Amino acid sequence: MSVKNEKKFNVVYGEAVGAVAAHSFGEPSTQMVLRTFHSAGIASSVVTGLPRILELVDARKKQQSPIMTIRLEKSYAKNYEKAKQVKAQFEEVLVKSLLESFTEDLKNVTMLLEFSKEKLAQSDLTLKFISGKLQAKFESIETEQEGNKLKIKYKSKKEMKSARTMFVNMRNFAIKGLQGIKKATVQQDDDGEFYIVTSGSNMAGALEVDGVDKEHLYSNDMFDVLKVYGIEAARNMIANELKKTMDEENVSVGFRHIGLLADAMTYGGSIKSAGRHGIAGNKASVFARASYEETVKHFVNASVFGERDPLKGVSENILIGKQINVGTGRIKLAIKKEDLKKVDAEK
Amino acid sequence: MVVHEVLSESEAKKVSAEYNTPIDKFPKILQSDPQVIKIGAKPRQLIKIHREDPTGKYSAYRYVVESV
Numbered sequence: 095m096s097v098k099n100e101k102k103f104n105v106v107y108g109e110a111v112g113a114v115a116a117h118s119f120g121e122p123s124t125q126m127v128l129r130t131f132h133s134a135g136i137a138s139s140v141v142t143g144l145p146r147i148l149e150l151v152d153a154r155k156k157q158q159s160p161i162m163t164i165r166l167e168k169s170y171a172k173n174y175e176k177a178k179q180v181k182a183q184f185e186e187v188l189v190k191s192l193l194e195s196f197t198e199d200l201k202n203v204t205m206l207l208e209f210s211k212e213k214l215a216q217s218d219l220t221l222k223f224i225s226g227k228l229q230a231k232f233e234s235i236e237t238e239q240e241g242n243k244l245k246i247k248y249k250s251k252k253e254m255k256s257a258r259t260m261f262v263n264m265r266n267f268a269i270k271g272l273q274g275i276k277k278a279t280v281q282q283d284d285d286g287e288f289y290i291v292t293s294g295s296n297m298a299g300a301l302e303v304d305g306v307d308k309e310h311l312y313s314n315d316m317f318d319v320l321k322v323y324g325i326e327a328a329r330n331m332i333a334n335e336l337k338k339t340m341d342e343e344n345v346s347v348g349f350r351h352i353g354l355l356a357d358a359m360t361y362g363g364s365i366k367s368a369g370r371h372g373i374a375g376n377k378a379s380v381f382a383r384a385s386y387e388e389t390v391k392h393f394v395n396a397s398v399f400g401e402r403d404p405l406k407g408v409s410e411n412i413l414i415g416k417q418i419n420v421g422t423g424r425i426k427l428a429i430k431k432e433d434l435k436k437v438d439a440e441k
Numbered sequence: 442m443v444v445h446e447v448l449s450e451s452e453a454k455k456v457s458a459e460y461n462t463p464i465d466k467f468p469k470i471l472q473s474d475p476q477v478i479k480i481g482a483k484p485r486q487l488i489k490i491h492r493e494d495p496t497g498k499y500s501a502y503r504y505v506v507e508s509v
Contacts, residue, residue, distance in 0.1 A: 141461050324474040349494060
């Protein structure tokens with residue numbers, strides 16, 4: 095349907111848009127479940143179909159396959175060699191990938207890293223460079239170099255527990271490239287322009303790299319988008335990803351329903367999941383929460399803390415059997431006392 | 442990129458009257474949001490967002506808050 099025709103169907107006041115959206119979204123996705131399991135056996139590293147939709151709707155912090163699509167600036171886009179140079183700046187080289195072995199001495203709070211000579215030569219790194227990078231990132235440490243070994247200790251006394259997590263963080267630190275980007279590949283589109291696709295997402299880092307088109311950076315990690323471009327971009331990304339996933343499975347759902355879901359998820363300024371830990375779990379009404387999941391928990395808590403329910407929403411009114419405040423149910427009738435007497439007299 | 446724009450107090454009142462909703466009941470946007478920092482909006486201001494999606498071009502509004 096064209097945009098012009100859709101304009102004619104502006105929503106009527108009191109329409110239960112949420113319930114309509116839930117129906118419109120839910121029915122085709124049950125169809126999708128059936129189809130998804132029939133096509134099992136097709137190997138793919140990218141999460142699609144229902145698992146992807148669940149991932150988006152649950153707003154998972156760690157998603158299975160974060161992907162960034164990086165467009166290049168005009169002078170880089172047509173040149174394969176230049177695109178390859180940009181690509182080389184993306185792939186991460188972790189400290190732990192260069193190690194032969196490591197020993198943690200938690201009593202004296204030191205760590206001994208033994209680097210492999212071949213691996214260092216392969217990635218064109220020196221111990222001096224690594225120790226400089228580590229000191230710049232973790233300010234409270236000192237390094238000591240002996241041959242192929244690097245001894246790390248703290249300038250001041252440090253608790254065992256926090257030191258231990260810091261040691262792990264140090265080994266997971268990206269000496270080269272962008273933290274979190276496991277792989278990057280150069281690809282070519284139909285117009286002959288080169289662009290980069292990465293496995294792993296780090297938008298803040300990608301914006302710093304020369305040659306990256308800052309206007310057309312795309313990631314499918316909603317929290318990365320939220321951090322770098324803000325809540326509005328995150329809303330658009332969630333809606334577009336949901337639409338894209340549905341389209342890939344040949345299921346069509348109107349964008350306004352998906353947009354409404356994305357709006358609800360980003361209503362408060364941060365991303366909330368749609369389940370019992372997010373939108374549904376934060377409803378004001380006790381009955382509305384109890385009618386969704388964990389019924390007993392909500393009723394017990396409500397009675398212990400003396401919660402009040404003004405019965406303004408939809409599900410709580412359905413639950414207690416009252417007319418819901420939606421559509422024609424919104425209309426209230428009133429009659430003046432004098433007029434009522436007239437009616438009685440006519441009888 | 443989505444364009445954000447700060448509304449003056451009188452414009453905010455107009456929007457609030459049009460939607461028959463007090464401005465603090467509009468969807469929220471955090472003070473720490475990158476776009477809010479970019480346009481320099483302050484808490485308790487209303488922001489107009491020029492949205493463009495498959496349903497068409499339209500304006501959305503968000504109310505700046507200090508924290509969630």
